[in-house]
Amino acid sequence: MGETWKQGTICVQGGYSPKNGEPRVLPLYQSTTYKYDTPDDLAALFNLQAEGYIYTRIGNPTIAAFEAKFAQLEGGVGAVATASGQAAIMLAILNICNAGDHLLCASTVYGGTYNLFAVSLKKLGIEATFFNPDLPAAEIAALAKPNTRLVYAETLGNPAMNVLDFAALSQASKELGVPLVIDNTLATPYLCRPFEHGANIVVHSTTKYADGHASAMGGIVVDGGNFDWTNGKYQELVEPDPSYHGVRYVQDFGAAAYIVKARVQLLRDYGNCMSPFNAYLSNLGLETLHLRMERHSQNALAIAKWLEQDERISWVNYPGLASSDQYERAQAYLPKGASGVLTFGVKGGLEQAKAFIENLKVAALVTHVADARTCVIHPASTTHRQMTEEQQRQAGVTPDLIRLSVGIEDVEDLIADLNQALSGGKQYAHHRG
């Protein structure tokens, strides 16, 4: 059902279609366990011969509906929800990389992803090379090694807000015979569907726009079902899995080989699953994703234009601004809007930037992004503080950079708030208790 639906209809009704007399709203199945009549019924499930639920670590009806909706939104063949975005990224990588393997990663990725690849995966023997995502395809491909297993990048870099050159990256990964893994968190499948631009695997922190209300941690891995795993580099997907009595993922599950392995092997063993309650909340969030992303994008564009003409601001970076060097790419890959995050510099440097943040009344200082409420952060001293200044520069983080995550409030109130904060919080002084 719903194969021809557009994104808004999938947001509201995808993933769950109640039968006669069943609840209209996706129920929260807050159960770890499932009851069966005979040992043979359960054995068939353990053999992967029958479909059904065994144990919530590897599957649950509420989580499954959320996964099905997300896979439909992205246009993939299947999805696995995880405890957080970091858990999704780790699962996506470990599903096809072992000790001794190598990956290529855009230097503009989220700080947490950078640390995961540069520090924690390195300890497991997986090495990352970071590249400038604006390099031509041939130069990116030239950084590969015989043991390179994937290329990784973000649709919209967090917080550089650079728009990925999908054409170059997909060309480079095709040349190398490795999948292109895309973090689509800040764009969401409403604004961009990476599988249509050559991506093979998509990951998300659903903690951000998918939930959208800053109430549930979560992540998801979506399989495009469009990569040939039989090219000799991914033997674990082709040869029998001894931990699953000889299942052969490609032979037995075809286009869904990658995502079945991620669930039955890795989610089973690592246990980084989403909780049913978080799937329930995140599904409620998805029901309004299309409306929220439209408003986030409209508000962010209006604020970017307002900041751009204000003399107290030294620079503004938003890919939806006609003056942005990312504008053409944004028009090509994000035609419905450039999402809700923008960055800018306040004249006067670090001290002025800090005072500005302290003066805000509607926007709040939080370690978060992509939520219905407007929020702000200073990445150089927080999310990116573990990096050297040179690494920060490669990630697009300058000392004066302020990241504004524009919410879905009335934009007039947001602009008034920015205005008073830039002029020292004066207009609102009488409101202070």
Ligand SMILES: *Cc1c(COP(=O)(O)O)cnc(C)c1O
């Ligand atoms: C927040 C974020 C992550 C990490 O997700 P968590 O849910 O916080 O673990 C990964 N990628 C991007 C682009 C993010 O913004």
